Amino acid sequence: MNKKFINARNRVAQNVPPIWFMRQAGRYHSHYRKLKETYTFEELCKQPDLAGEVALGPIREFDYDVSILFSDILWPLEGLGLPLEFNPGPKFGHNLTIDNAEEHSNISDALSFLSFQREAVLTTRAMLPKDKSLIGFVGGPWTLMNYACGDTRATDQFKLDYMKTILIPLLVRNIRMQLDAGAEVVMIFDSGLQNMSAKFFNEKYSPLLMAMAMPQTAYYSKNLPRKCIGKVVEGDWGGIGVDSKIDISDAFKTFDKGFVQGNFDENKMLLSKHKFMYEIEKYCDDINKSDTTGWVCGLGHGIDKTTPEEHVHLFIETVRNRLS
Numbered sequence: 001m002n003k004k005f006i007n008a009r010n011r012v013a014q015n016v017p018p019i020w021f022m023r024q025a026g027r028y029h030s031h032y033r034k035l036k037e038t039y040t041f042e043e044l045c046k047q048p049d050l051a052g053e054v055a056l057g058p059i060r061e062f063d064y065d066v067s068i069l070f071s072d073i074l075w076p077l078e079g080l081g082l083p084l085e086f087n088p089g090p091k092f093g094h095n096l097t098i099d100n101a102e103e104h105s106n107i108s109d110a111l112s113f114l115s116f117q118r119e120a121v122l123t124t125r126a127m128l129p130k131d132k133s134l135i136g137f138v139g140g141p142w143t144l145m146n147y148a149c150g151d152t153r154a155t156d157q158f159k160l161d162y163m164k165t166i167l168i169p170l171l172v173r174n175i176r177m178q179l180d181a182g183a184e185v186v187m188i189f190d191s192g193l194q195n196m197s198a199k200f201f202n203e204k205y206s207p208l209l210m211a212m213a214m215p216q217t218a219y220y221s222k223n224l225p226r227k228c229i230g231k232v233v234e235g236d237w238g239g240i241g242v243d244s245k246i247d248i249s250d251a252f253k254t255f256d257k258g259f260v261q262g263n264f265d266e267n268k269m270l271l272s273k274h275k276f277m278y279e280i281e282k283y284c285d286d287i288n289k290s291d292t293t294g295w296v297c298g299l300g301h302g303i304d305k306t307t308p309e310e311h312v313h314l315f316i317e318t319v320r321n322r323l324s
Helices: 003-009 030-036 041-046 048-062 075-079 107-113 115-127 141-149 156-181 198-212 226-232 248-254 266-270 273-287 309-323
Strands: 066-068 084-086 090-092 133-139 185-189 217-220 239-241 259-264 295-299
Touching: 003 295, 030 041, 030 048, 041 048, 041 084, 041 115, 048 066, 048 115, 048 309, 075 084, 075 107, 075 141, 075 156, 090 141, 107 115, 107 156, 115 133, 115 156, 133 141, 133 156, 141 156, 141 198, 156 185, 156 198, 198 217, 198 226, 217 259, 226 248, 248 259, 259 266, 259 273, 266 273, 266 309, 273 309
Parallel strands: 066 133, 133 185, 185 217, 217 239, 239 259, 259 295
Antiparallel strands: 084 090
16 A cells, blocks of 8 residues: 555545545556557456556556556446447447336346456556555546436436446445545546536535445545535545636645545646746646645546556656655
C-alpha cells in the first residue's frame, strides 16, 4: 500500500500528495497501444493476467502512486443480459425497457459473470510493488442507466425503480467483491449526469446513492452541479473527486473527511510544452495557498488519448518537486 494514499484517506497532513489519473492505463500510453495490437479490449479486461499487465504499464513508466483495476463500467450491464460489444466503442444489441426489464434482473447471475474482475484485482495486486495502492471502480447508477436505456423513452420513475431494486444492489455487491479481492478503495464514476437537474439529484437520486456510500468508496462526477456537492457529502464516503470547474480549496472545506481528488484541467495536458508548464506551475502555486490535507492529485477527468507521454512525466515530476 502507498503511504501517501493512506495518509490522504485518513486526512494526515503531508506535503506531497499521492498521484493517479483516471484512464491512466489507456490509449495515450504506448504500452497500452502495443498490447492492443495483439489483444481486443474485451480480452484485456476479461483475462486477469492481461488486465494486470495493462494496469502495471503506467506504474512502471510514470511511477504513479496508485494503480487502478483495468476494466470497464459497462460490464455489469452485460452481466444483466444486455448484449454488449466494443467496435471500437460500446454498442448494445438491444436496450433496457420496461417491457424487458424482468429479463435483465438476475443479480446473482450478473455477479457470477463479473468474477473476472475479482480475479483481475487479485492478479493486479500480486503484480504490483508493495508500496503502490490499488483501487477498483464501478460506474455510477444514473450513468449506467443512460447507457442501458439508450434512446428509448424510459421514464424517470422506471429508471429510479430499476436502480433501486436491481442496479444499485448489484453495484454494491460488485464493490464488495472488489474490496474483498484486495482493492483499497472503489471509485464510483458517475459522469453521465448531463440530463439530470440539480433538483432531481438532490430529491430523487442522492438518496439512492447513499446505499453505495461507505468508508471504502468514493464518488466522482464530471457534471455534478455545484449546488449538489452538499448533498453528496452527507453520505459516509471515503472520498470525493472534483472536476476542474470546482475550486478545489472549496472542496477541501466542504468535504472534511476522507480524501479529495482532483482537479487539474485535463485539456491543459494537450497544450504546447511551454504553455503546459506555465499552467502546472500556476496550479501548484494556487494549491500551495490552501490546506491540502487529504489531497489526491489528479486530473479533472480522464486523461485524453492524445496527451503526450512527456507531459505526464513532467506533471508528476513538477508536482512532487514543487510541493516537497
